[in-house]
Amino acid sequence: MSKPAGCKRWSVAEGHLAKRAGDAEPDGANDVLWLLNASAHEAHVEIMVYFEHRVPAGPYRLTLLPERSRRVRWQDLEGPEPLPIGTDFASVIESDVPIVVQYTRVSPGGTGAMTTIAHWERCGM
Amino acid sequence: MSKPAGCKRWSVAEGHLAKRAGDAEPDGANDVLWLLNASAHEAHVEIMVYFEHRVPAGPYRLTLLPERSRRVRWQDLEGPEPLPIGTDFASVIESDVPIVVQYTRVSPGGTGAMTTIAHWERCGM
Amino acid sequence: MSKPAGCKRWSVAEGHLAKRAGDAEPDGANDVLWLLNASAHEAHVEIMVYFEHRVPAGPYRLTLLPERSRRVRWQDLEGPEPLPIGTDFASVIESDVPIVVQYTRVSPGGTGAMTTIAHWERCGM
Amino acid sequence: MSKPAGCKRWSVAEGHLAKRAGDAEPDGANDVLWLLNASAHEAHVEIMVYFEHRVPAGPYRLTLLPERSRRVRWQDLEGPEPLPIGTDFASVIESDVPIVVQYTRVSPGGTGAMTTIAHWERCGM
Numbered sequence: 001m002s003k004p005a006g007c008k009r010w011s012v013a014e015g016h017l018a019k020r021a022g023d024a025e026p027d028g029a030n031d032v033l034w035l036l037n038a039s040a041h042e043a044h045v046e047i048m049v050y051f052e053h054r055v056p057a058g059p060y061r062l063t064l065l066p067e068r069s070r071r072v073r074w075q076d077l078e079g080p081e082p083l084p085i086g087t088d089f090a091s092v093i094e095s096d097v098p099i100v101v102q103y104t105r106v107s108p109g110g111t112g113a114m115t116t117i118a119h120w121e122r123c124g125m
Numbered sequence: 126m127s128k129p130a131g132c133k134r135w136s137v138a139e140g141h142l143a144k145r146a147g148d149a150e151p152d153g154a155n156d157v158l159w160l161l162n163a164s165a166h167e168a169h170v171e172i173m174v175y176f177e178h179r180v181p182a183g184p185y186r187l188t189l190l191p192e193r194s195r196r197v198r199w200q201d202l203e204g205p206e207p208l209p210i211g212t213d214f215a216s217v218i219e220s221d222v223p224i225v226v227q228y229t230r231v232s233p234g235g236t237g238a239m240t241t242i243a244h245w246e247r248c249g250m
Numbered sequence: 251m252s253k254p255a256g257c258k259r260w261s262v263a264e265g266h267l268a269k270r271a272g273d274a275e276p277d278g279a280n281d282v283l284w285l286l287n288a289s290a291h292e293a294h295v296e297i298m299v300y301f302e303h304r305v306p307a308g309p310y311r312l313t314l315l316p317e318r319s320r321r322v323r324w325q326d327l328e329g330p331e332p333l334p335i336g337t338d339f340a341s342v343i344e345s346d347v348p349i350v351v352q353y354t355r356v357s358p359g360g361t362g363a364m365t366t367i368a369h370w371e372r373c374g375m
Numbered sequence: 376m377s378k379p380a381g382c383k384r385w386s387v388a389e390g391h392l393a394k395r396a397g398d399a400e401p402d403g404a405n406d407v408l409w410l411l412n413a414s415a416h417e418a419h420v421e422i423m424v425y426f427e428h429r430v431p432a433g434p435y436r437l438t439l440l441p442e443r444s445r446r447v448r449w450q451d452l453e454g455p456e457p458l459p460i461g462t463d464f465a466s467v468i469e470s471d472v473p474i475v476v477q478y479t480r481v482s483p484g485g486t487g488a489m490t491t492i493a494h495w496e497r498c499g500m
Contacts (some may be wrong), residue, residue: 005136005217005246011380011445013409013477016488017142034138036175036215050411050444069138069175089413090444100215100244102138105488108483112362112487113230114236115139117244119492121382121499122473124246125433128370130261159263161300161340194263194300194340225340225369227263237362237487238355240264241304242369249371254387255467256494284388286425319388319425320463339479350465350494352388362487363391363480367494374496 004039006098007123013090013101015049017074017083029108033093036100037064043097049083050090057081064099081092098123129164131223132248139228140174142199144206155232158197158218161225162189168222174208175215182206189224223248228248252277256348257373262366263340264353265299267324267333280357283322283343285352287314293347299333300340307331314349348373379414381473382498385481387491388465390424392449392458405482408447408468418472424458425465432456434488439474460482473498 015031017032043066047060060079064070074083083089093101104115140156162168170190171184179188199208208214218226227248229240256283267279287293291375293316294311310329314320324333342353386482390406397429421434431458435454438447458464468476479490 001426004243004418005134007246009380011411011413011475013411013475013492014479032213033214036136036138036217038136038173038175038215038217044321046474048413050413050442052443052445057392065183067175069213070177071139071213073429078238084478085423088141088235088444088446090413092411092413099140100136102141102241104239104268105490107488110482112489113232113239114479114488114490115228115230115239115489116241117138119381120244130259132341159340161261161263161342163261163300163340164300190308192300193302194338196264196303201332207336208311211353224337225261225263227366229264231361238357238364239362240353240355240364241366241491245369249382255384255496260382284463284465286386286423286467288386288423288465288467303427317425317431318427319463320427321463322390324435338383341464344381350386350388352491355387363482363489365478365480365489370494 006036006100007120008095009099009122010093010118010120012103012118015074015089015091017085017087021027031074032104034102034104035064035072036069037097038067039097040058040066041097042066043095043099045093048060048079048092051087056113057083070113101113129189129223131163131225131246133220133223134246134247135218135226135243135245135250137228137243137247139197140214140216142152142210142212144211155230156199160189161194162222164222165191167191168220168224170218170220172202174215176212180239182208193226221222254348256286256288256350257370258341258345258348258375259372260351260368260370262368264355265324265339267335267337267340269336280355280366281324282354284352284354285314285322286319288317288349290316291347292316293345295343295345297327298342301337307333310320379473381411381413382495383470384497385468385476385493386458387478389403390449390464390466390500392460392462394461396453405480406449407479409477409479410439410447410477411444413442414472415441416472418470418474419436420468420470422452426462432458457458468498
């Protein structure tokens with residue numbers, strides 16, 4: 001079988017966790033990471049989160065089943081500490097098998113929707 | 126003639142098929158893949174679709190005429206089975222000649238519009 | 251001086267020219283290509299436009315002054331024929347010096363704003 | 376430790392500084408650059424800004440602390456001259472260590488939100 005789609009390191013420079021975990025912001029904003037593991041192997045994913053005024057948090061660990069995709073909200077991340085809320089941050093997503101990462105924010109009653117493919121590197125390995 | 130624009134494998138980590146095939150979501154959301162075949166040859170495209178809770182669907186096959194573009198909605202895909210509706214998914218788009226893929230969601234009465242170039246690889250071949 | 255920023259070929263798989271040249275769509279949508287020539291040389295740019303149901307149009311030619319950026323609307327393009335209106339299309343943008351291309355659609359009274367960096371290739375030359 | 380995430384040169388072809396520094400546009404639009412320095416070293420960043428009708432401005436200099444992210448508004452940039460207001464521009468962001476750059480415009484009362492990863496190059500160095 002040919003090499004699975006994707007790369008082993010992805011970065012997103014924007015992120016925000018709503019003020020109450022599990023809830024949306026006052027304007028309804030909700031950040032999501034879309035993750036795809038198109039490979040035939042489990043992907044072990046580690047997410048480091050970077051802030052402006054404090055040391056990084058993480059790694060937050062996720063397992064992606066083979067040939068599955070997953071929608072991950074920041075409040076779903078379980079790790080060494082809860083993610084600070086009401087704060088901006090960036091993230092680096094590393095995986096031991098190639099994956100694909102897309103960042104989306106949707107604000108149903110607010111400022112609209114936006115999405116971007118994340119920055120990718122460590123491809124073709 | 127020089128090599129045509131684009132690459133042979135593209136990935137989009139987000140996708141959603143509206144609850145009724147051919148219709149939009151309650152909020153008017155509608156996903157679209159924009160495909161460009163700028164080459165002088167027919168492009169034979171295969172789309173695999175990946176879910177969180179079930180095995181992948183596909184391949185869904187499309188032919189792109191030479192030097193033509195095409196707007197493809199998820200509900201337009203014909204393949205081994207209808208795409209599950211009301212469900213999130215990701216997709217990998219492979220072509221035998223270089224193409225270009227862009228993902229767009231528009232919600233006229235809803236959460237706005239968003240677009241991103243897809244993740245590309247297998248370029249320069 | 252070091253190599254200027256950017257690449258020599260860019261692709262955008264989505265595009266739409268409003269029904270009346272110079273005007274916006276009923277929903278106010280307006281497509282824009284943002285072009286940056288950060289080099290010390292004039293950039294001679296050729297844009298080919300690809301449709302679903304007819305042969306490509308172009309090349310549409312633009313000159314970008316050295317160290318200048320430019321906002322280009324589809325209706326600003328002058329070439330061998332006017333761009334068909336009310337129709338979807340894709341585009342390939344080629345330049346003889348490295349440039350940067352970003353696609354944006356804004357709908358003030360409509361479905362919101364969206365932007366994406368275009369697909370790039372022919373970099374580092 | 377492995378190479379930090381990111382690249383040393385990034386480009387954004389769209390930008391706009393609101394009419395009054397520190398304020399938003401009449402439609403509430405506000406441009407932001409999201410910067411991530413995931414490395415263990417300070418990042419010395421230089422931003423050049425390119426216009427349609429005048430010579431470039433800059434370099435505007437920023438320092439990013441190690442393992443920190445930062446949200447930068449155009450009006451926050453301090454350099455050899457204030458950025459012209461009410462004007463479109465593009466930017467090239469260079470850093471002496473790898474960083475990640477994302478461009479976002481949010482218009483709370485206006486045309487919605489949009490984001491894109493910037494064009495990257497000079498990676499893997």
